[in-house]
Amino acid sequence: MKHVSILTPIGHTSLTNIEGTHQIFSEVNKLLMSMGKPPLFSIQLVGISKKIKQQNGLFSVTPDALIQDIKKTDLIVIPAIHGEHSNTLAQNRKFIPWIVQHYKNGAEVASFCIGAFLLASTGLLKGKQCATHWRMASEFRSIFPDVNLVDDKIMTEEDGIYTSGGAYSYLNLILYLIEKFAGRDVAIIIAKAFMIDIDRHSQSPFIIFQGQKEHEDEPVKKAQEFIEANFQDRISVDQLADMLALGRRNLERRFKKATANTVVEYIQRVKVEVAKKxxxxxxxxxxxxxxxxxxxxxxxxxxxxxxxTGLSPIEYRNKYNKEGLVMA
Structure with missing residues (x-):
């Protein structure tokens, strides 16, 4: 039987991640027992204090165990933790050595959405792929430049570490874990029972591109503003470099560093965002x-x-414009 530790951090945590994981893994156990098989998961909520208030005291969570009570676990689940990163990290710092220790002892680790910030703080994601909510991609990259953030993916898996993208994409990672541990047939039944779209791999259709302007490179900001104001025109890198009195290579290097996109990628994403709208x-x-x-x-x-976007223009229009006429 696999021991699952669902963390219950201090602060404004996604109760949906906590309760949803517990419910779905419990349903797997019920399903297996109905098939005459033993349950697969031993599930516990694990915290660093005995009662944890959530969402400004509106809810509270009572863990089944504290971290010091867990001698061996097989899977650690980190839910999304909202709020300013340095504050949430300070409140939940005791989890970090505990996660590292159990990972070194063979446990696998899964983070949901912006729970990736806590996971990355352990150092276990260094040099590895990671997914998180697309809205937090720029902030994540600035804090953890040594992590390979893939903001279009719904989930990643590398060396026993799993991450999921934004919000309810955590359900797709749960299904993936169920398929890995219990088999495809069980995963399909669970997907149908909870009406989860199985085998989704991209969060690209849901991304709203807003540009990355949380940097101090003023010439790059001017280039971004020019691209966004003139999306209907053909814009070249040389044109932007001349306008800013910068060398092409210098502009490309600074632009990539500031925005995590090349100039051409940024132009494409601005144009596609306008087309999507x-x-x-x-x-x-x-x-x-x-x-x-x-x-x-x-x-x-x-x-x-x-x-x-992961979709063709017609597929995107069919998905998001109920009234629109679909014409090639």
């Missing part, structure tokens, strides 16, 4: 939207759009 709100056809955002090559537009 157009598909969501009006009845223009694909070619009209393509021309509006400065593309003249139909294939290039469709390829870029799908690379960024």
């Amino acid at each position: 157009s598909f969501e709100t009006n009845r223009k056809n694909i070619n009209e939207v393509m021309y509006d955002v400065g593309y003249t090559d139909n294939k290039a537009f469709r390829t870029t759009f799908k690379k960024i």
